[in-house]
Amino acid sequence: MPQSNNANQREKIRIQTRHKRNHLDENFQHQAAEQLVQQASKLSEVIQANSIAIYLANDGELDTKPLINWCWQQGKHVLLPVLHPFTKGHLIFLQYKPDTLMHNNKYSIAEPKLDVTQVVPFKNVELIFTPLVAFDDKGQRLGMGGGFYDRTLAQATNTKKPYTIGLAHDCQQVDNVPIEPWDIPIPKIITPTRIIKAE
Ligand SMILES: Nc1nc2c(c(=O)[nH]1)N(C=O)[C@@H](CNc1ccc(C(=O)N[C@@H](CCC(=O)O)C(=O)O)cc1)CN2
Ligand SMILES: Nc1ncnc2c1ncn2[C@@H]1O[C@H](COP(=O)(O)OP(=O)(O)OP(=O)(O)O)[C@@H](O)[C@H]1O
Numbered sequence: 001m002p003q004s005n006n007a008n009q010r011e012k013i014r015i016q017t018r019h020k021r022n023h024l025d026e027n028f029q030h031q032a033a034e035q036l037v038q039q040a041s042k043l044s045e046v047i048q049a050n051s052i053a054i055y056l057a058n059d060g061e062l063d064t065k066p067l068i069n070w071c072w073q074q075g076k077h078v079l080l081p082v083l084h085p086f087t088k089g090h091l092i093f094l095q096y097k098p099d100t101l102m103h104n105n106k107y108s109i110a111e112p113k114l115d116v117t118q119v120v121p122f123k124n125v126e127l128i129f130t131p132l133v134a135f136d137d138k139g140q141r142l143g144m145g146g147g148f149y150d151r152t153l154a155q156a157t158n159t160k161k162p163y164t165i166g167l168a169h170d171c172q173q174v175d176n177v178p179i180e181p182w183d184i185p186i187p188k189i190i191t192p193t194r195i196i197k198a199e
Pocket of ligand 1: 056057061106107131143145146147149
């Protein structure tokens with residue numbers, strides 16, 4: 001069956017924006033990571049959250065290491081996404097501390113080794129910083145294509161919902177992400193230079 005025009009458009013945007021972010025030089029990436037801390041640390045949603053899911057950068061993504069260090073300094077619990085051991089396409093969140101034992105997942109992204117005592121139930125996650133490949137000013141996001149974050153955000157109930165903030169380089173913004181029914185828009189995106197509010 002031929003792919004729909006929407007799927008083709010999404011794939012084209014993925015290729016273009018992944019290419020752009022993979023070609024940012026080391027110096028630029030370093031500065032961007034520091035600027036991210038300046039931007040994130042002034043937001044009330046970030047200041048107020050005690051359990052924050054972040055990610056470890058891969059594929060030219062905005063580097064989160066300085067943000068993670070800032071969170072630790074503030075006494076916050078930092079969590080990382082871990083591929084669900086049995087349910088394909090799903091994530092779980094584990095505590096991440098300076099001495100956490102790590103291993104590489106099937107995408108070669110470092111993640112905490114599975115330890116049931118370190119799993120944080122989704123309802124206890126207060127804030128999620130999501131990685132993304134492309135975003136627009138309406139808060140629509142396109143990821144790596146696994147649907148991991150779409151499935152995660154779909155679990156949010158009305159009663160207790162983690163606030164979601166996307167992190168991206170400015171060059172990952174596009175005019176319009178062609179959306180699919182399962183896409184969940186996010187209320188805010190932080191880039192090294194801007195805070196984009198879509199709420
Ligand atoms: N830093 C980071 N961690 C993350 C994500 C992410 O986007 N960024 N994810 C967000 O969902 C999940 C992992 N999802 C991913 C999905 C695809 C690929 C990837 O590299 N795909 C390759 C094909 C690799 C293969 O099939 O073996 C590619 O498209 O080139 C990476 C991560 C959980 N952790
Ligand atoms: N809530 C959901 N329930 C079941 N399947 C889903 C859900 N969300 C997404 N999917 C499926 O996941 C696949 C990938 O979706 P998509 O291309 O939108 O991922 P993505 O946004 O790039 O990835 P991510 O959300 O991990 O950043 C699609 O086949 C889609 O049908």
